[in-house]
Amino acid sequence: MSTVAHFIRNPFVLDPQLASDSHPIAEWELSSLRLMDDSNYPWLILVPRVADARELIDLDAAQQTILLGEINRASRALKRVFRPHKLNIAALGNLVPQLHVHLIARYTDDPAWPAPVWGRRHARPYEPEALVERVQQIRAALDA
Amino acid sequence: MSTVAHFIRNPFVLDPQLASDSHPIAEWELSSLRLMDDSNYPWLILVPRVADARELIDLDAAQQTILLGEINRASRALKRVFRPHKLNIAALGNLVPQLHVHLIARYTDDPAWPAPVWGRRHARPYEPEALVERVQQIRAALDA
Numbered sequence: 307m308s309t310v311a312h313f314i315r316n317p318f319v320l321d322p323q324l325a326s327d328s329h330p331i332a333e334w335e336l337s338s339l340r341l342m343d344d345s346n347y348p349w350l351i352l353v354p355r356v357a358d359a360r361e362l363i364d365l366d367a368a369q370q371t372i373l374l375g376e377i378n379r380a381s382r383a384l385k386r387v388f389r390p391h392k393l394n395i396a397a398l399g400n401l402v403p404q405l406h407v408h409l410i411a412r413y414t415d416d417p418a419w420p421a422p423v424w425g426r427r428h429a430r431p432y433e434p435e436a437l438v439e440r441v442q443q444i445r446a447a448l449d450a
Numbered sequence: 451m452s453t454v455a456h457f458i459r460n461p462f463v464l465d466p467q468l469a470s471d472s473h474p475i476a477e478w479e480l481s482s483l484r485l486m487d488d489s490n491y492p493w494l495i496l497v498p499r500v501a502d503a504r505e506l507i508d509l510d511a512a513q514q515t516i517l518l519g520e521i522n523r524a525s526r527a528l529k530r531v532f533r534p535h536k537l538n539i540a541a542l543g544n545l546v547p548q549l550h551v552h553l554i555a556r557y558t559d560d561p562a563w564p565a566p567v568w569g570r571r572h573a574r575p576y577e578p579e580a581l582v583e584r585v586q587q588i589r590a591a592l593d594a
Contacts, residue, residue, distance in 0.1 A: 361525070382507060393506075396539065396566075398566060399538075400556060412544060424565065
């Protein structure tokens, strides 16, 4: 153990729980955009690739501004594709402390409405073909 | 009914449900900062005074930037006063569609941990003296 190690920044590594709960959609300037593997809801997460960030206020001003733009871009794509009744946006992190922002397209007849989606239902993983279709659908909306 | 009425912007009015569930702390540049009347958690909301705003993307870029600064300011005050294990930040709006951002100081031994706070417990309203103390405590932290 060298004291020098204390001064070396940890590299960013995607939290293993987030990695196993979601599928990659795009790598943006600050964040990885991923689809949560729960077909109950159109549900994205943005994970800023900033080592050790847990809270929004752990990002510096420039990073926050980029993240805000990425939230807008993902929100607009969700609205365009899914025409939800409401968007839910949240940074919670009680279970997975690595900073990640949820963006969820909600409908008044979805399985959890009007409650938040977390911890209400068991996730319903996508079938492989449905997953491919959904990822393509979102990528197309992001490019539009 | 005159067609002219369609071109008159609605003035901002705080949603009556938000008004009755929370107490005023401060009027900031864009948002009203309020304390949720639930002593289970240190729980603030920011309500941008923008008529008809429901989603974050209903705000223009300048308004979003101000809101981000207000979220940072409120987050830092919560961290300073309450030293929580985690902050939860969320814009949901499933029950009250008027745009409002929740900022909640969470502890690993609070009544809902690790679940989100919404809909888990009946709110435990502040006793009058506790309310005065809490509002003063937060105002002092905001001025610090």
